[in-house]
Amino acid sequence: MLRGGDSIINFKKIKMKTTTLLLLLWGVMLAPTASFAQTKTINTFYKEFKGLDKNVKMTIPGWLIGMGAEVAKWSVDTPEEKESLNLLKKVNKLKLLVTSENSDVKNAKISGLFSQLRDDSFEDLIMVKEEDTMVNVMIRGGNDDDTIKNLFVLVREPEEIVMLSMKTNIKMEEVNELLHLMEDDYDLDMKLD
Amino acid sequence: MKYIIILFITAFSLNVQAQSDAIEKYFQQYIDNEDFTVVYISPKMFSLISKLDLNEVDNDPEAKAVMETIKDIKGLRVLKTDVNSLVRYKEAMKTINTKEYEVLVTVRDKDQNVNIWVKEDADKISELLLLVGALDEFVMLSFVGDIDLDKISKLANNIDISGAEHLEKVGSGN
Numbered sequence: 001m002l003r004g005g006d007s008i009i010n011f012k013k014i015k016m017k018t019t020t021l022l023l024l025l026w027g028v029m030l031a032p033t034a035s036f037a038q039t040k041t042i043n044t045f046y047k048e049f050k051g052l053d054k055n056v057k058m059t060i061p062g063w064l065i066g067m068g069a070e071v072a073k074w075s076v077d078t079p080e081e082k083e084s085l086n087l088l089k090k091v092n093k094l095k096l097l098v099t100s101e102n103s104d105v106k107n108a109k110i111s112g113l114f115s116q117l118r119d120d121s122f123e124d125l126i127m128v129k130e131e132d133t134m135v136n137v138m139i140r141g142g143n144d145d146d147t148i149k150n151l152f153v154l155v156r157e158p159e160e161i162v163m164l165s166m167k168t169n170i171k172m173e174e175v176n177e178l179l180h181l182m183e184d185d186y187d188l189d190m191k192l193d
Numbered sequence: 194m195k196y197i198i199i200l201f202i203t204a205f206s207l208n209v210q211a212q213s214d215a216i217e218k219y220f221q222q223y224i225d226n227e228d229f230t231v232v233y234i235s236p237k238m239f240s241l242i243s244k245l246d247l248n249e250v251d252n253d254p255e256a257k258a259v260m261e262t263i264k265d266i267k268g269l270r271v272l273k274t275d276v277n278s279l280v281r282y283k284e285a286m287k288t289i290n291t292k293e294y295e296v297l298v299t300v301r302d303k304d305q306n307v308n309i310w311v312k313e314d315a316d317k318i319s320e321l322l323l324l325v326g327a328l329d330e331f332v333m334l335s336f337v338g339d340i341d342l343d344k345i346s347k348l349a350n351n352i353d354i355s356g357a358e359h360l361e362k363v364g365s366g367n
Contacts, residue, residue, distance in 0.1 A: 125241070128230075128231070132227050
């Protein structure tokens with residue numbers, strides 16, 4: 001016997017199924033159009049750790065970042081902010097992994113990850129360690145050396161490891177354009193510290 | 194058999210590394226030590242920076258000098274601590290291979306000891322090493338690349354690390 005509540009639940013279920021289907025279609029449609037460089041090492045590392053309980057993980061596809069950036073552009077005023085958001089649209093994919101467990105096993109795996117990345121044409125950009133926090137930034141460029149194809153940031157703290165991996169299509173000229181815009185308004189402070 | 198060959202090659206390359214990079218080994222020692230601040234800026238970073246084309250650089254002679262110097266630098270390492278600084282300073286002084294490094298500047302006053310060495314590679318300076326030992330601070334700074342002393346001395350006041358101002362002295366005419 002159908003009660004009033006039942007019909008609502010069924011409707012929700014159908015709605016959810018359609019949404020999931022639509023999202024899947026989006027993903028499937030976009031996948032072939034992507035011309036990503038392989039980052040198997042990062043993906044493997046990601047898969048290994050995303051299984052653990054206390055992790056926060058997300059992979060944000062480019063189109064979502066693009067949409068977010070487009071929306072954000074409405075609420076910022078200055079040209080350099082708009083330009084930085086434009087740059088953000090050139091991010092094809094963003095992977096974020098935050099783990100709140102830290103062990104020696106992990107550190108060993110992380111150094112393994114680094115050597116694999118280096119084998120995979122990733123280059124160290126910056127390494128900074130202060131007290132108990134260590135930050136590594138690595139980059140992989142395109143063939144012409146003027147494009148940034150992958151950016152990898154790892155922040156290691158005693159209680160938390162944050163990994164950020166970006167696939168982009170940002171060209172150095174675009175970074176320069178952004179800097180020009182910023183220069184016009186602000187004094188560039190060139191300090192190494 | 195394959196593995197033995199690989200082992201040999203790795204061991205050999207590591208050894209070669211150690212000979213030319215005593216400083217790097219020294220740095221690696223302290224990476225896990227909480228008392229130390231470690232900074233490494235890679236050749237890739239410097240080449241990216243030099244690709245940045247800044248209008249302001251043309252207007253400001255000081256900024257222009259900084260950019261000029263940066264173009265030739267291949268890497269920067271900084272090691273810093275305020276714990277047991279004088280002990281660390283003495284340790285570090287012992288590790289400097291005087292056959293490879295030549296003293297350029299030595300400053301000693303009541304507050305601090307400063308030493309600057311260079312490593313030459315066929316008439317060109319390939320590394321500049323700065324060591325500062327004071328009561329409250331120990332700093333080790335290493336520039337690797339095609340070092341032009343005059344340019345580095347101009348850079349000295351722009352580096353926000355205490356002790357780096359002594360780099361001013363390496364320029365000619367000082």
